[in-house]
Amino acid sequence: MRRHSRLESIGKYSGKPDLDNCSKIKNSTDNGRIKKKPIFLKEYLIDYTANSNLHGLKYIGEKQRTAAEKIFWLFMFICCVILCAGLIRKVWIKWNISPVIVSFAETSTPVWQIPYPAVTVCLEIKSKQSVFNFTAYYHRYNDTEKRANLTDEERNLYEDVTLVCDDHLAPVMGRKFCDGNTTVNNIKEVSPNITETFFGCKWKDIPKETCSDLFTPILTEEGQCYTFNILAADELFRME
Structure with missing residues (x-):
């Protein structure tokens, strides 16, 4: 009787395993792992934002922050990233x-090897x-009656000269379009010559007959100026 009971007990324990129970256990463990992955990723992001040196990013992961604050700092961080990307693209x-x-x-x-700079003189x-x-x-231009007697050339010449004068002298109502070459020629035509303005020029204690030998006329926003020791155009610009 004892042997028979032992064999029955052995048969009970040595029987085939329940595959349904094993599959349920496996599925439960897999589901547990799947559920833990998002939690682990969330904890990783919270830890990263808490220890980050980027301003505003650490506020996103703080638990005591409200949802509005987190959304605000996340929006600001995204804007900064977009702005930086735009600046990098512009530089590239x-x-x-x-x-x-x-x-x-x-x-x-050495100082003696540094070239002498250019000097520009504007009158x-x-x-x-x-x-x-x-x-x-x-006075004639700002008088309504006298302005009607001005010719188109005189009116255009006055408007061109006011471009290099103070702003309060500029006409309120003037022509909107003009020929660039004509404007430049008008300014050069009425500008004083350097030989008529300077009494004399000297370089390295050697007097020059005319100052035009040392100075080169150049047009700037101040009008026609004169530059000493100016570089040639091919030395300033790339010829293509």
Whole structure:
């Protein structure tokens, strides 16, 4: 009787395993793992934002922050990323179009090897009175009756000269379009010559017959100016 009971007990324990129960256990463990992955990712992001040095990013993962604050800081962080990406793209495009590399010399340069800079002299007088009396045309132009008697050339000449004068002298109502070459020629035509303005010029204690030998006329926003030791155009610009 004892042997029979032992065999029955052994048969009970040595029987085939219940596959349904095993599959249920496996599925439960798999589901548990799947559920733990998002939790682990969330904890990882919270830990990253809490220890990040980026301003505003650590506020997103703080538990004591409200949802509105988290959304605000997340929005600001995304805006900063977009702005930085736009600036990087702008610099990249500029680098592709005109790459410039700035490097510092390893050895110092003596003062005597540094080229003498260019010096530009601009005159306060924008027009010669003998050629174009600006004061007289100013009063005639601002008078409604006298302005009607001005010719188109005189009116255009006055408007062109006011471009290099102070802003309060500029006409309120003037022509909207003009020929660039005509405007430049009008300004040069009435501008005083350097030989008529300077008494004399000297370089390295050697007097020059005319100052035009040392100065080159150049047109700037101040009108026609004169530059000493100016570089040639091919040395300033890239010829293509």
